[in-house]
Each structure stands twice: as structure tokens, then as C-alpha cells.
Amino acid sequence: MAPRFRFLGKKRGERRTGSRIVGSVGEAIFFGLLFLLGAIALTALVSAEIINPAASIYRPGFGFWLAVTVLSSSVFIGGAGVILTVLRVGVSAERRSAIVQRAADLDLIQDALPSQKDYPAIPREANLVNSPGVNLAYRLPVFKSSAWKLPAMTVLALVATAFAVALLVISFESWFFGEPEWVLMLFAVPYIICSVWTVNYIVRTVWVNSRIGPTCVEISDLPLRPGHEYAIFLSQGGRISLAGLQMLLVCEEESTYSQGTDIRTETKVVYEEPVFERGSILIEPGIPLEMRESLLIPADAMHSFQSNHNSLRWKLVVAGKPESRPKFVRNFPIVVYPNVNGH
Amino acid sequence: MIEPLISLQFLGSNGIYRPGDELHAEYQIDAVEADELQAVELSVLWFTEGKGDEDLAVHYFERRVPADADEHDLRRLHRFKTILPNSPLSYTGEILKIRWCGRVRIFLRRGKELFFDQPFELRAPADDSNHKGGAA
Incomplete structure (x- = not known):
């Protein structure tokens, strides 16, 4: 009997040995961390430039824009990675292949035919x-019917988390420099709640989908x-x-x-x-x-x-x-x- | 000016039909000069009512111009018949209704148009309840 968890797996074409769920969770964590780190660093960089434009090390120049580009890439790649990972949950490679094949085989003329002649207006x-x-x-x-919910929730979670992180970083910076922005901290609360709620929803839904055959x-x-x-x-x-x-x-x-x-x-x-x-x-x-x-x-x-x-x-x-x-x-x-x- | 009068009557029926029934009807136009009438269109159709935009489909259609009528007079009584389809049946739902009717549309000189609808019901065999809310 195959062990329940293996640290190493083999790749056989599109197919892999080992647990798909563990792989998906690992992938989601990796891209989620990339997204979070990118968002935090990008916010810190941009907010520092806005709050303290005189600081010589943050003067906009080639280095500054290069850093913005690299960090934006991290945010984009991390976010896209999380969305793609969530989209693939519960969909086998065979099913993806079959969907692609069915789309390729779609007969447009057949699809454009009207409803059955004997029973008009009945699908x-x-x-x-x-x-x-x-x-x-x-x-x-x-x-x-709820196939759209998970991707929509993932996008919402990413956006809410990005806003929450950005507001928290700016708030902590202001607190660190002795001029705390209490209003900004309060403003971050709904985003934090939204972020926690959506992440909780995603985790629960993925858990259910992975358990239900x-x-x-x-x-x-x-x-x-x-x-x-x-x-x-x-x-x-x-x-x-x-x-x-x-x-x-x-x-x-x-x-x-x-x-x-x-x-x-x-x-x-x-x-x-x-x-x-x-x-x-x-x-x-x-x-x-x-x-x-x-x-x-x-x-x-x-x-x-x-x-x-x-x-x-x-x-x-x-x-x-x-x-x-x-x-x-x-x-x-x-x-x-x-x-x-x-x- | 008096509006032309359009009448449409279903023959031998109380306005309730079953799929496959033959609908016999006649229509006539009054209170208008014969040479005022450019064309007459007759349709047997269903349409939707309710929350959504209206959908309409014509089951039977004929268009007559003076050359098609006796003595070029489109006002005279004209009969027609058609076999009704299996669907859609008349329906009264919550946000959707399906209605059947016979419609006579007349085209007058100077581009004026008038029409008259005579509703009827298409019901399933042995169904006198009309469908409501998915199931009565």
C-alpha cells in the first residue's frame, strides 16, 4: 500500500505521483506568501516615498522603479498563482483534457440549430x-451552480488582503515614526475582517471539495x-x-x-x-x-x-x-x- | 376620424385549445374604405410577459395585399385554419407568463398601422387548471 504522504514524487508527463491535495496546498501557500511579501514590500516602498519623500535612499530613480516593477511582478504572479491553484482544485487532468477536446470538437452549426421542431421553445x-x-x-x-463562487472569493480575498496589508504597513510606519495614523488603522479593520472571512471560506470550501467525491x-x-x-x-x-x-x-x-x-x-x-x-x-x-x-x-x-x-x-x-x-x-x-x- | 374596426373570432371554440387541435378563425375589417387598406397580416403567435424582456414567436403567418382578395377588397370576411403545436403551453408563473393570441395587423395609406389581438389558451390534455408557479 502506498504511504499517505511522501516528500518526494515523480513527474510522469502531466501526471505526478504523490498526493494532489498536498501538492495543491503547497502551491497555494507558496504563491500566497509570494503575494503577501510582494504586497508588503511594495506598500512599504511606495508609502515611504509618499510619507517621507526627502529620504535620500528612496528618491525615485531607476532603482526605485525597478524595485516597484519587481515587487509588482511578485504581487501579480502570487495572486495569479493562488487563483489558478484554486481553479484547479477538484478538476482532474483527464477532465481538463476532455473539456479542451470537447471545445475543439464543438460543432457550431449543430449548436446553432433551433429547438426541436416538434416541441418549440423546449430546450x-x-x-x-x-x-x-x-x-x-x-x-x-x-x-x-456555485462554480463561480470559489474564483470570485479568491479574487476578493486577494484584493482585501492587499488593501489590509497596505493599510497596516502604512499605519505601523506612522506609528514607528511617532505620528500614529489611528484613522488609517481603523480603516484597515473592515479589510482585515473581509480578508479573514474570505480566506476561511476558501479553506473550508477546498476542504469540502477535497473530501466529497x-x-x-x-x-x-x-x-x-x-x-x-x-x-x-x-x-x-x-x-x-x-x-x-x-x-x-x-x-x-x-x-x-x-x-x-x-x-x-x-x-x-x-x-x-x-x-x-x-x-x-x-x-x-x-x-x-x-x-x-x-x-x-x-x-x-x-x-x-x-x-x-x-x-x-x-x-x-x-x-x-x-x-x-x-x-x-x-x-x-x-x-x-x-x-x-x-x- | 373613426378608427378602423378589426374583428377576429375563433370558430367552434371557447378559446381553449389542446396541442394538435386545429384552430379555425375568421377576421373582418370595417369602418375603413377598401382603397385605404394596403395590406393585412394575420399571425398566430405566443409571447412572454413578466419581469423579463418580451419574447415572441409566430406559429402561423399570412400576409394579404389587395391583389390577393376578392374584388381587391381586404375588408371582407376571411377564414383561416392552423394546427396548433405541442408547445409552449399557456402559463402563468411568478415572473414569467406565456400567452397565445391571434393578431391581425392592418397597414393603411400614409404608413399608419393598427392591430388587434384575440387571446386564447393552449393547455395540456385534460388540464383545466392552467399552470401556476411551476405546478398548480
């Missing part, structure tokens, strides 16, 4: 039916029609203890509208009912949680709808609540067709 189901399941007929594709949902038949019942199979891998796990059937309306020069989107959940709920679950590595349930589409359900500015979407939502950690949510879009004569 096509091509991506739903092209993946056969192992236990049931079809495996549903997953859509992570793939979620797979399979369904007995497609397309779905109101009043019909379908078998559902759920498989949840990972290494985590959950306080609760539930699957919801959700319908939401989405409208896009122009307001001045802005384009805004509003989403409203109009139907939400549990398909099943489970309490206290322990998922062990290599032994995924497997459940078979039934899904009933309400008899009076509106069918899925898609037009240029408006849509009505149905989805299955798998939500888990790890003990003392933020919950994870995975969305599986489905398409509901209307009942017509003969169906």
Missing part, C-alpha cells in the same frame, strides 16, 4: 440522453412528462461524514431584462419538493453511498421552456450538509415535456 435534450447509466437507462449531467444521478427514462413516475439512482462517493443528504425537485423561472445600460437576470424558485431526505451518513473511501428512489413529476407541472430572455427550468438538486462544514450542492438539469395526445 433540446441531446446532452441528457447521450450518457447511458450503469444501473438505470441514463446518467444525468451535473451542473455546479463524484455525485452520480441516473434515471430510468427520458424525456420526463407530468404525472409520470421514474426510478432514480444516486451514487455519492468521497470520505466524509454527513449530517444530512437530500435530493430536491426544483423548478425555477429565469428572466433577463435591460435596465438602462445594464442587463439583469432574475431567478425565482416556483416549485421545490424533496424527492428524498436522509440523516447522518458516513461515506467511506471506495464505498460510495448508493440509493434507489422514485421521482414523481407533478401532474400539473409546466414543461421546461427556453426563449431568448425567459426560461423555466427543472432540475434535481443534491444537497449535503457535512458536520460543521459548509453544505455542498450539485445540480442535475432535467427537461420536462408536456403531455400530448397519445402520451
Whole structure:
């Protein structure tokens, strides 16, 4: 059995031996420190020039601008490194490669086709039916609604940390020279709080993502029609203890509208009912949680709808609540067709 | 000046249809001189209402000019029919509504236009409740 932690690993092309998580954490710490050191040094350099322009050693010249350039590079490389490291968390090399391959294979003409002729304004189901399941007929594709949150939080953390560090360095300098800038110190407090909160969020989210394995949902038949019942199979891998796990059937309306020069989107959940709920679950590595349930589409359900500015979407939502950690949510879009004569 | 009168009537129906039903209707234009009418357009369409910008799609369309009409008179009663599609069904949600209607638009001399909408509902088979909020 391979040891859980190794100091040395081998690089085999794009693949590496050793723990990916440890590698990612190490990478994030390295780039984070580079960012912090660069931000502190840059702030000290620039603020000293502004606060005490007479100091001969800080007179702007070639050396000064060279130092600014080098330190700015550290801030940029450190920040970009942290963002890229966070973006890569939970995404395998195979998946990245598959995404690139799929993008290269994208048939633009096929994509530009209108909705199905027989069912106008209903989104096509091509991506739903092209993946056969192992236990049931079809495996549903997953859509992570919060995929943007982690990169956005990382950017926010970097910006807040940069501001907090800059304000603290200036404040401490002023305190060191005997003219403390109390207002500036107070001004730094919200940035420090924001920085701590966002870093805490990132650490917790990365922890959850590294513990939760793939979620797979399979369904007995497609397309779905109101009043019909379908078998559902759920498989949840990972290494985590959950306080609760539930699957919801959700319908939401989405409208896009122009307001001045802005384009805004509003989403409203109009139907939400549990398909099943489970309490206290322990998922062990290599032994995924497997459940078979039934899904009933309400008899009076509106069918899925898609037009240029408006849509009505149905989805299955798998939500888990790890003990003392933020919950994870995975969305599986489905398409509901209307009942017509003969169906 | 009196505005032209446009009437559009669905035949043999109370304004509620099912997917695949044949919609029979007739329209007529009054209170206008025949030579004032440049063209008449008839559409059977659905459109959205609510928070979002309006979307519209035409299911059936015909345009008639005086040369297409008996004695070049577009005012006369004109009948048409079309088979309604499977979707989208009429819907009343919270920020989205889907409406169906027949629309007659007339084009007068000097570029003036007028139109008249006659709404109807497209409902799923054996559904008399209308869809509300995803599910009634």
C-alpha cells in the first residue's frame, strides 16, 4: 500500500505521483506568501516615498522603479498563482483534457440549430440522453451552480488582503515614526475582517471539495412528462461524514431584462419538493453511498421552456450538509415535456 | 376620424385549445374604405410577459395585399385554419407568463398601422387548471 504522504514524487508527463491535495496546498501557500511579501514590500516602498519623500535612499530613480516593477511582478504572479491553484482544485487532468477536446470538437452549426421542431421553445435534450447509466437507462449531467463562487472569493480575498496589508504597513510606519495614523488603522479593520472571512471560506470550501467525491444521478427514462413516475439512482462517493443528504425537485423561472445600460437576470424558485431526505451518513473511501428512489413529476407541472430572455427550468438538486462544514450542492438539469395526445 | 374596426373570432371554440387541435378563425375589417387598406397580416403567435424582456414567436403567418382578395377588397370576411403545436403551453408563473393570441395587423395609406389581438389558451390534455408557479 502506498504511504499517505511522501516528500518526494515523480513527474510522469502531466501526471505526478504523490498526493494532489498536498501538492495543491503547497502551491497555494507558496504563491500566497509570494503575494503577501510582494504586497508588503511594495506598500512599504511606495508609502515611504509618499510619507517621507526627502529620504535620500528612496528618491525615485531607476532603482526605485525597478524595485516597484519587481515587487509588482511578485504581487501579480502570487495572486495569479493562488487563483489558478484554486481553479484547479477538484478538476482532474483527464477532465481538463476532455473539456479542451470537447471545445475543439464543438460543432457550431449543430449548436446553432433551433429547438426541436416538434416541441418549440423546449430546450433540446441531446446532452441528457447521450450518457447511458450503469444501473438505470441514463446518467444525468451535473451542473455546479456555485462554480463561480470559489474564483470570485479568491479574487476578493486577494484584493482585501492587499488593501489590509497596505493599510497596516502604512499605519505601523506612522506609528514607528511617532505620528500614529489611528484613522488609517481603523480603516484597515473592515479589510482585515473581509480578508479573514474570505480566506476561511476558501479553506473550508477546498476542504469540502477535497473530501466529497463524484455525485452520480441516473434515471430510468427520458424525456420526463407530468404525472409520470421514474426510478432514480444516486451514487455519492468521497470520505466524509454527513449530517444530512437530500435530493430536491426544483423548478425555477429565469428572466433577463435591460435596465438602462445594464442587463439583469432574475431567478425565482416556483416549485421545490424533496424527492428524498436522509440523516447522518458516513461515506467511506471506495464505498460510495448508493440509493434507489422514485421521482414523481407533478401532474400539473409546466414543461421546461427556453426563449431568448425567459426560461423555466427543472432540475434535481443534491444537497449535503457535512458536520460543521459548509453544505455542498450539485445540480442535475432535467427537461420536462408536456403531455400530448397519445402520451 | 373613426378608427378602423378589426374583428377576429375563433370558430367552434371557447378559446381553449389542446396541442394538435386545429384552430379555425375568421377576421373582418370595417369602418375603413377598401382603397385605404394596403395590406393585412394575420399571425398566430405566443409571447412572454413578466419581469423579463418580451419574447415572441409566430406559429402561423399570412400576409394579404389587395391583389390577393376578392374584388381587391381586404375588408371582407376571411377564414383561416392552423394546427396548433405541442408547445409552449399557456402559463402563468411568478415572473414569467406565456400567452397565445391571434393578431391581425392592418397597414393603411400614409404608413399608419393598427392591430388587434384575440387571446386564447393552449393547455395540456385534460388540464383545466392552467399552470401556476411551476405546478398548480
